[in-house]
Amino acid sequence: MGNDAPAGTVTNVHDLDLPEIGLLDADLDHDEVAERYRRLAAEHWLVRTPLGFAVLRYDDTVAVLRDKRWHSASGRIAEMMGVDDPDFLARRRVSILSAEGDEHTRLRRLVGQAFSPRAADRLRPFMREVVNGLVDPVAPTGRADIAVDVCEPYPIPIICELLGAPKEDWQLFSRWAGDVLRVFNATVREELPIIMAAQDELDEYTRDLIAERRSRPADDLITALIAAEEEGDRLSTDELVMMVEAVIVGGTDTTRNQLGCTVALFADHPDQWRLLADQPDLAPRAVEESMRYFGAIRGTGRFASTDIVYRDVLFPAGTLVSPSFSTSNHDPAAFDQPDTFDITRPAPDRPQLTFGSGIHYCLGAALARAELQEALPILARRMPDLAVDGAITWKPSTVGIFGPERLPVTFTPTP
């Protein structure tokens, strides 16, 4: 077990003798990072980090995420990274990702229906149209940069269609989403002006969109959220703005990077890619297996809202822990042969953790699954012999949402 406290006695986590992992170096190769973390996870369930502690194994990650005394750290991360700009700190509001307790339960109850698998399924034909539209210009050339030509643009029209936002605003959405998400990067301090400018623009845009839908309801998510009502309770305008922003910010960079990680992974496993091209009905399993094997989000953050004792370790109130999805998804106690990528793997008893677990489990999971399930078989069918052409350029390891920046490929051209 490596770092358990002596049985029966409770030891303060700060007094435990734990290995420490430093802040990730932007130049580190991502395979090396993954390998280093997995080696650590084989020895220890808990390690020290510059900001707190990381929980590396499946059962412990799930236990932390399901224990409501651990609160989301998403609203505090910037501060913990040393951001002290009073303007930035003053504008922080409750978002669904940082809300806890009754407030969070109420929000999830009000918006749950709008994010159901059925609501996502309605967009599947549109998703296929978008992917095919992106592949059409590159298919006859036999070359593409999958990250730039397909992954980057793919989620934007879908989120716009979902929200009912006009097509001409796609580019704006894409930029705002990317810029606001810099708040999860280790480089947040330098990027603060960009983040704040994007937040302001997004805020103004969202308020206008909501005002427009209030006067002219349509068949879209914003109208559904405006109408959402439970026992006489409704979302306030500020809550509506927050939800729409959560969708724009949470639903774009995540999906595009996950698709990029997934295609890169398949490029490394051509037999699995051919299997998917031949059997498109394997898509749902391919999505779960690729998100398990190589998730774009490698972990999250929680802080102890009160003193918490877990596995005979005392985590004093305020302690920050990072439940690690990437190592938990390769935990041999949870998955048989975890380092084998196999899309025919029978559905495991335990779900992959890249969508999180517990009350903050990804609200857009049904939509993201549908997007990936529709995109992958089309790409596999239209680029069956896809091979990486040169080298993949990865985002720096310091980003919160990881994936390829450039993924140049060749394949047999098709008309």
Ligand code: HEM
């Ligand atoms: C492959 C793509 C995606 C991945 C890997 C992903 C991952 C996650 C994870 C790990 C969380 C939980 C974070 C935590 O516990 O701290 C989360 C929450 C969330 N996600 Fe996603 N997500 C994806 C796509 C989407 C999409 C498409 C949307 C919107 C349409 C979305 C909206 C949200 C929202 C609103 C939350 C907050 C839920 C809450 O706190 O109750 N996500 N996502």
